[in-house]
Amino acid sequence: xxxxxxxxxxxxxxxxxxxxxxxxxxxxxxxxxxxxxxxxxxxxxxxxxxxxxxxxxxxxxxxxxxxxxxxxxxxxxxxxxxxxxxxxxxxxxxxxxxxxxxxxxxxxxxxxxxxxxxxxxxxxxxxxxxxxxxxxxxxxxxxxxxxxxxxxxxxxxxxxxxxxxxxxxxxxxxxxxxxxxxxxxxxxxxxxxxxxxxxxxxxxxxxxxxxxxxxxxxxxxxxxxxxxxxxxxxxxxxxxxxxxxxxxxxxxxxxxxxxxxxxxxxxxxxxxxxxxxxxxxxxxxxxxxxxxxxxxxxxxxxxxxxxxxxxxxxxxxxxxxxxxxxxxxxxxxxxxxxxxxxxxxxxxxxxxx
Amino acid sequence: xxxxxxxxxxxxxxxxxxxxxxxxxxxxxxxxxxxxxxxxxxxxxxxxxxxxxxxxxxxxxxxxxxxxxxxxxxxxxxxxxxxxxxxxxxxxxxxxxxxxxxxxxxxxxxxxxxxxxxxxxxxxxxxxxxxxxxxxxxxxxxxxxxxxxxxxxxxxxxxxxxxxxxxxxxxxxxxxxxxxxxxxxxxxxxxxxxxxxxxxxxxxxxxxxxxxxxxxxxxxxxxxxxxxxxxxxxxxxxxxxxxxxxxxxxxxxxxxxxxxxxxxxxxxxxxxxxxxxxxxxxxxxxxxxxxxxxxx
Numbered sequence: 262x263x264x265x266x267x268x269x270x271x272x273x274x275x276x277x278x279x280x281x282x283x284x285x286x287x288x289x290x291x292x293x294x295x296x297x298x299x300x301x302x303x304x305x306x307x308x309x310x311x312x313x314x315x316x317x318x319x320x321x322x323x324x325x326x327x328x329x330x331x332x333x334x335x336x337x338x339x340x341x342x343x344x345x346x347x348x349x350x351x352x353x354x355x356x357x358x359x360x361x362x363x364x365x366x367x368x369x370x371x372x373x374x375x376x377x378x379x380x381x382x383x384x385x386x387x388x389x390x391x392x393x394x395x396x397x398x399x400x401x402x403x404x405x406x407x408x409x410x411x412x413x414x415x416x417x418x419x420x421x422x423x424x425x426x427x428x429x430x431x432x433x434x435x436x437x438x439x440x441x442x443x444x445x446x447x448x449x450x451x452x453x454x455x456x457x458x459x460x461x462x463x464x465x466x467x468x469x470x471x472x473x474x475x476x477x478x479x480x481x482x483x484x485x486x487x488x489x490x491x492x493x494x495x496x497x498x499x500x501x502x503x504x505x506x507x508x509x510x511x512x513x514x515x516x517x518x519x520x521x522x523x524x525x526x527x528x529x530x531x532x533x534x535x536x537x538x539x540x541x542x543x544x545x546x547x548x549x550x551x552x553x554x555x556x557x558x559x560x561x562x563x564x565x566x567x568x569x570x571x572x573x574x575x576x577x578x579x580x581x582x583x584x585x586x587x588x589x590x591x592x593x594x595x596x597x598x599x600x601x602x603x604x605x606x607x608x609x610x611x612x613x614x
Numbered sequence: 615x616x617x618x619x620x621x622x623x624x625x626x627x628x629x630x631x632x633x634x635x636x637x638x639x640x641x642x643x644x645x646x647x648x649x650x651x652x653x654x655x656x657x658x659x660x661x662x663x664x665x666x667x668x669x670x671x672x673x674x675x676x677x678x679x680x681x682x683x684x685x686x687x688x689x690x691x692x693x694x695x696x697x698x699x700x701x702x703x704x705x706x707x708x709x710x711x712x713x714x715x716x717x718x719x720x721x722x723x724x725x726x727x728x729x730x731x732x733x734x735x736x737x738x739x740x741x742x743x744x745x746x747x748x749x750x751x752x753x754x755x756x757x758x759x760x761x762x763x764x765x766x767x768x769x770x771x772x773x774x775x776x777x778x779x780x781x782x783x784x785x786x787x788x789x790x791x792x793x794x795x796x797x798x799x800x801x802x803x804x805x806x807x808x809x810x811x812x813x814x815x816x817x818x819x820x821x822x823x824x825x826x827x828x829x830x831x832x833x834x835x836x837x838x839x840x841x842x843x844x845x846x847x848x849x850x851x852x853x854x855x856x857x858x859x860x861x862x863x864x865x866x867x868x869x870x871x872x873x874x875x876x877x878x879x880x881x882x883x884x885x886x887x888x889x890x891x892x893x894x895x896x897x898x899x900x901x902x903x904x905x906x907x908x909x910x
Contacts, residue, residue: 325732424885431877548833570740
């Protein structure tokens with residue numbers, strides 16, 4: 262930046278003369294010797310900067326170092342220990358995943374499709390549920406009754422993935438002829454309602470590939486719909502009662518109130534939550550998939566993370582290939598976050614980042 | 615002025631109560647069933663006669679579980695991981711968030727990006743696994759050869775929680791801090807005597823988020839522990855489920871309780887601590903969601 266000569270001079274009222282501005286001299290010095298001043302500031306304030314150290318170390322070692330490990334997807338030779346050797350030597354793993362008829366490629370695309378479908382159905386069915394629940398909560402005017410419903414519906418969210426999936430597995434368990442065990446209680450319910458045939462119930466619903474997505478979504482809704490409604494409920498109760506009164510005077514019935522009062526008021530919250538949701542479209546909770554999946558439902562259950570785990574963490578690990586799969590998944594996911602965010606910013610002035 | 619309910623309003627009200635009642639019952643039922651099933655006799659449970667209430671009540675499933683050393687070990691391990699994991703994560707997060715909340719901090723934007731980027735992009739399972747393996751080698755060299763410390767120190771940090779804390783610290787009025795500095799407080803004293811007391815509820819919320827994620831952690835604990843004495847509870851539950859799912863293991867089962875009862879009993883035992891503190895922590899959770907969800 263070019264400094265104008267007048268920047269240095271200030272008019273002094275007492276002496277009626279122009280004199281050099283001491284602050285500008287300091288500013289100029291900072292510009293010239295930037296790193297010296299950085300060092301001095303840190304030294305003067307060292308206690309504050311010391312506080313940052315543990316956080317930076319934790320994130321560096323266990324968040325950014327794995328990203329460096331991820332670069333092994335560019336390595337050609339899997340036996341080379343160091344990532345830096347033969348760096349950038351090829352996209353062979355990507356070609357193997359993208360290209361044609363190799364077994365890995367078919368499995369990868371299956372996993373990619375499953376990942377996308379699980380999240381996409383989650384977006385279609387799982388996302389609106391908390392909003393509906395919040396709308397219903399708003400109808401319950403008695404505080405005691407509402408807290409009662411809230412406590413019960415938040416409950417599943419507090420259970421671990423293991424407890425949740427264990428419950429699902431047990432409640433949908435197949436009947437066992439060796440040990441003479443009847444099928445799970447929810448399976449029995451479905452059979453008696455005629456939703457599934459007794460044979461399928463006896464084989465176990467989790468062992469049917471075509472039911473996996475439905476089980477995943479329904480258990481997901483069961484787990485999170487109550488808890489996720491908190492955000493929307495907070496937005497709904499923030500609406501001023503006068504808005505409703507005004508609408509009522511204009512003769513709006515309940516549906517019209519929903520349409521013209523409630524929905525516009527919670528729209529920004531909905532948009533924000535939608536962005537987060539789209540952003541995580543490709544980061545399906547692998548833990549839950551892993552715990553619900555079994556050999557029979559592999560076809561529809563396998564997602565990119567579990568695919569990468571299978572080929573990259575087994576007895577004969579193919580780290581390069583696994584890293585390439587995760588790289589594709591993560592880059593697409595990140596582009597989705599950024600894309601969703603910028604679209605939302607353009608469309609509605611609401612954005613997350 | 616008491617207005618008469620319109621037809622649409624009445625319909626909506628009835629719909630709300632019906633829907634929420636059904637949904638609440640759906641949320642509650644699996645847990646009630648787990649309790650009943652854990653206490654039911656083998657014939658009633660395996661014959662499918664238990665629907666809601668326990669039949670042929672027995673407590674042998676619990677008794678057999680309490681006799682199992684691995685169960686108690688895993689419980690202790692979970693408590694250990696939850697306590698030290700939360701402590702470590704909170705220490706790191708509070709210090710970092712405090713520094714980040716200061717406007718005068720150099721490279722503040724860059725550091726924020728350093729955190730937020732990890733929310734957009736994570737390396738994935740396999741690279742993380744390789745990284746933890748390398749970390750374990752380093753930890754072994756410096757004498758931290760217990761895998762529990764690896765889990766405590768290396769895992770469970772979340773950028774979102776640091777950002778929640780930073781936002782809370784930014785809300786503390788700077789006049790109070792200036793007054794403390796005039797009184798001769800050091801940076802650390804300002805943090806412990808001004809900032810932490812003034813953002814107690816956020817700190818409680820974040821500690822709970824860390825604590826619950828530690829209590830519930832499964833995947834990495836499973837990958838990074840080498841023997842069953844180091845397992846936390848969640849890994850133990852999963853192991854038992856996998857064991858009893860294999861019908862081969864049930865040949866010659868002659869106990870008065872079903873193998874299913876053992877798993878339900880485990881679930882009940884792992885859920886009880888959370889249910890006990892749940893009423894007290896529930897409001898903090900509601901708060902945490904609102905802090906994290908809506909920011910414009």
